[in-house]
Amino acid sequence: MNRLKPSLVRQIFVLFVIAFLGFLIFKEIVPFLSGILGAITLYVILKKWMSNLVARGWKKTWAAVLLMVASFIGILVLSSTYCYYAFFQNWTGHCQF
Numbered sequence: 001m002n003r004l005k006p007s008l009v010r011q012i013f014v015l016f017v018i019a020f021l022g023f024l025i026f027k028e029i030v031p032f033l034s035g036i037l038g039a040i041t042l043y044v045i046l047k048k049w050m051s052n053l054v055a056r057g058w059k060k061t062w063a064a065v066l067l068m069v070a071s072f073i074g075i076l077v078l079s080s081t082y083c084y085y086a087f088f089q090n091w092t093g094h095c096q097f
Contacts, residue, residue, distance in 0.1 A: 042071055 046067045053063035 046071065
C-alpha cells in the first residue's frame with residue numbers, strides 16, 4: 001500500500017491554510033471595496049488635473065489640497081442636491097447612503 005509522504009501532507013496542509021486565510025482576508029475586505037474603487041476612480045479622474053497644476057508651477061502639496069477640497073465639495077453638493085430633491089420635491093428616489 002502506498003503511503004503519503006509527510007512532506008506532501010505538510011505541503012497540502014500549508015496550501016489549505018493559505019487558501020483559508022486568503023478567503024478570510026477577502027471576506028473581511030469586501031466592505032471596504034467600494035471605498036477602494038472610489039479612491040481609484042478619483043485618482044484616475046484627478047490625475048490629469050494634478051499634472052496640469054504642477055506644470056503651471058503649483059507645489060504638489062497645494063495642488064493635492066485644492067483637488068481634495070474641490071472633490072469633497074463637489075461630491076457633497078451633488079449628494080445634498082439629490083437628497084433635497086428626493087425628500088422635498090416628492091421624487092420617488094430615496095436618499096440612502
